Amino acid sequence: MKILSIILLILFSYPSESDPEKINWSNSRKLSWADFKGVPNKGADFVASTNSGISFSYSFKYKNDDITYDFSVESFFYPKESWYKRGLVSPYILKHEQAHFDISELHARKLRRLISEATFTKNIKKEIEPLYRKVEEDRREMQNKFDAESEHSKNEEMEYQWEAYIAKQLKAYEHWR
Template identity: 50%
Template sequence: MFSILRFLFIFFFLFPSEVDPVKMTWSDSQKLTWEDFQGKPKLNSGYVATTNSGMSFSYSYSKSGNDIDYDYKVHSYFYPETSWYIPSKVDQHILNHEQTHFDISELHARILRKKIGNTVFSENIKSEIEKLYSETEQERVAMQHQFDKESDHSKNRERELQWEAFVQKEIIIHEPWN
């Protein structure tokens, strides 16, 4: 049974379907540019740009007696086709704000890797590992909202800079889980 699960896991992740969205993996050496934002602007949204980013999570496991063997992958992605901007209303400051949203997703990918790596799983590994993902995803979404609220969607430049520094510091702290 677990051989079949491993096969299905490998099949689906090595041969993605044609409906998989275009995505960019987070990289410390490659920051977002406005050319990465390929979605159609929503002119009546009240915003001048939107970043669609998040975490991707997959795992496999097998049990043999009391031994549990597992493997997992966690990535943070930016989705160009659903991220957009209004060219006449943006500048480098706004791009930095959008990059921070992507950085928050990367931070939480590292936090999830740390949680999984530091957990000793029981025979209920499936529910335990999925709970870790769910908790971390809720934390990621909450931080995204808090960042927008406290920076007033980039209008409060002082808070914006504090948030950028905080997120970069946390990414460095979580470097071992890159």
């Protein structure tokens, strides 16, 4: 019985696939309101919030003045930090939130491109970190600009312009998906 209790404790300690801690961006999987698990910010003047971002990792070997490296760049949506106010949202608002996630994917592609086109030396750590910091700064700036210009989706004309721009940029960076 004690062993069964321990097994059950272990199983329930880890998130299931149906309740992930993060969702990888995918062209074939769009966000749904069921993905938003966070507690709404009652004081916010907007009705939903997407928490997404990019992460990267790399490894390298340096041998005989030659460097080889591998890297991985991912864009994620974080369900437990993303929220919406029930009864106040619509499919239109969900598209706005998807656009925020798409902006993160766009910047993941930009970082993949920068890293794949770069030439690194034995100082790879000092050379690669600034690439990430710059792309992350640009990502945050674009997220803020999107919300400011679309007035958190209230300005429909700007919203549609932004959605078209983001889609065009994703297509331009398709090679680095």
